[in-house]
Amino acid sequence: MTLTVYNTLSRRQEPFETVEPGKVKMYYCGVTVYDYCHLGHARACIVWDVVRRYLQFIGYEVRYVQNFTDVDDKILNRARQEHSTMETIADRFIKAYFEDMARLNVKEASEYPRATHTMNGITRLIHELENKGYAYPSNGDVYYAVRQFPEYGKLSGRKLEDSQAGAGGRVDLEDPEYQKKKDPSDFALWKAAKPDEPAWESPWGKGRPGWHIECSAMVRDRLGETIDIHAGGSDLVFPHHENEIAQSEAVTGKPLSRYWMHNGMVKVDGEKMSKSLGNFTTIRDLLDRGVDPMAVRLFVLMAQYRTPIDFTDEAIQGATNGWNTLKEGLLFGYQYGEKLGWGQGGLLGGLGDNSFSPSPLPPLSPLPTPHSPLPEIIERFQEAVNNDFNFPGGLIVLFELAKELRREGNIFVHEGKTEISPLELFKQWQTLVTLARVLGLEAEMKVERSVSDNLSDAEIEAKIQERQDARIAKNFVLSDRIRDELLQCGITLIDSREGTRWHRN
Known part of the structure; x- marks a missing residue:
């Protein structure tokens, strides 16, 4: 390659x-x-x-x-x-x-x-x-x-x-x-x-x-x-x-x-960006409006770097949705690692309780160990990106991993176990985090259990209703913010056709 x-x-x-x-x-x-x-x-x-x-x-x-x-x-x-x-x-x-x-x-x-x-x-x-x-x-x-x-x-x-x-x-x-x-x-x-x-x-x-x-x-x-x-x-x-x-x-x-x-250049709603057209947007104005910086990175990387890109509300919302998918995968280890036995004395002893921070980027062809990214996935990622820095192609690999981890997380919440072995899930998670770091896409989660314990069921339900109202009003920035705030408090939301369920991590 x-x-x-x-x-x-x-x-x-x-x-x-x-x-x-x-x-x-x-x-x-x-x-x-x-x-x-x-x-x-x-x-x-x-x-x-x-x-x-x-x-x-x-x-x-x-x-x-x-x-x-x-x-x-x-x-x-x-x-x-x-x-x-x-x-x-x-x-x-x-x-x-x-x-x-x-x-x-x-x-x-x-x-x-x-x-x-x-x-x-x-x-x-x-x-x-x-x-x-x-x-x-x-x-x-x-x-x-x-x-x-x-x-x-x-x-x-x-x-x-x-x-x-x-x-x-x-x-x-x-x-x-x-x-x-x-x-x-x-x-x-x-x-x-x-x-x-x-x-x-x-x-x-x-x-x-x-x-x-x-x-x-x-x-x-x-x-x-x-x-x-x-x-x-x-x-x-x-x-x-x-x-x-x-x-x-x-x-x-x-x-x-x-x-x-x-x-390539950036357009805004199909027009060249300029102060005279009133479509001139600074980075800090955009981020201060509540757009996640990682969604901005993802928006940029979803296009081939030499082609023009068009910045629209729909495009940034699509990138935000995509980032939420990747973020769920990136946070998988923080949410479920301890319960899957990844901590000290568990399946992968030596990581330490609640210490699931990924190791530094590994060498290209690491020896197979429980802590190594999956070489076949790394190879697929490189095969895509080696074609003139085809980051959109590389992102396909990341999304596949994130969706698999999200699916396994949902199964674990409902059934108390996963279909894929904990060891394999660790490798998938470590691979996702490694490749996401190459793209500068990073998510951190520090679960404060005392905060989670202090939130009553009624308060959580009220937050979920507030989020639902925001989604109906198409205020997706607010709805995503509520979801992230609850996640930081140790509350995971699971959306389905029947509504939104939740559980304490």
Whole structure:
């Protein structure tokens, strides 16, 4: 089962082979920190988080670098509006970024370089481009001479003559400074200082870097001249990533990245997300409305990472329902493990009473032990995901396990025993938890029996009725919250055609 990856550069799926065996150097073009992160950022960060997790799961040592763009016109504009500074704005939204990602269970990168902390690397790279004839100064600015790089357009497939003037994304055709360029397709590497704007010293005078050169310099400084995966949203293919290639490869003469990977965009109710349309949703707004962060992760992972996804109320409700199914399977051990004899002195002695927390991720081909995931299930999961990170295919395996565990739990509640042996159920549960961790889907349960004992039967029945009323009103967020609150109190609900039954764990 060889991992294959779709490479935007070659426009085909290729076997995954790293520059250095067993190691992956991965760079993700991160956020420009002038506002709270939105659903598009959520999708990208979750996708590349899971790609990294999976690479680690199959045995790679991954160095994952994600940058922050902390010098930009949008940041400066917000600073002016708030009578603040660029640094203050950037620091505030970097802090908010980490808060939002923690809620989504996105693991921190190996390193987070910032553009303002990479000025020496940026000016050095521009100086090398100038010496090699790829860059030229013009009245305090420095521009990249696109026509000097014959391979320009190889990533996006665009021909230079078809590119519109000003396609660099940072040039206004009406701006007099546009006239500084020798060719309409040239883009800025360095911008001369303007009044009342932050500026840094350089051989070309005080100024600040262009957007594209920042990432080229950060990749080189932190990961070297050639990396394994350069990732980002599909909107970055042109001009940002195209320009990165032109800048970096003109200096080094080496490929900037072996694989260029891009996630699809997010729409909201079929429309492109934008503040002007009123459909702009931040991560924290969504989660503060009561949507489970794990449902958001599942929503993202249920789609092939390169395809666009449409965020709708129906879609997030479907993901919430799916997460509830997975969560029941993930909590199986906490609810039934002790009763099935998994604890200390029981079937799998050594786990300890009420201590059913899964062990760390096991090696790929563990020796068969009572504590090992089922190798045939692990193999099915890998076979799916190895096809260009097909996480939807991998999720099928998880849902099968979760539904089986849920079924066995219901049988145990009604009959006092299970159809599948306790040993086999433990292996299934451990396998589910292991694979769910690869996808960053985690559920925890701390049963406080005193809370359960303090709830009277009448109080539980009242909560169940409140949940039923919420379901009738289609307030599924509230109904799910009541179910989870009862579960945390040690009360399990079982829905059937005859109604809802419950029992104390």
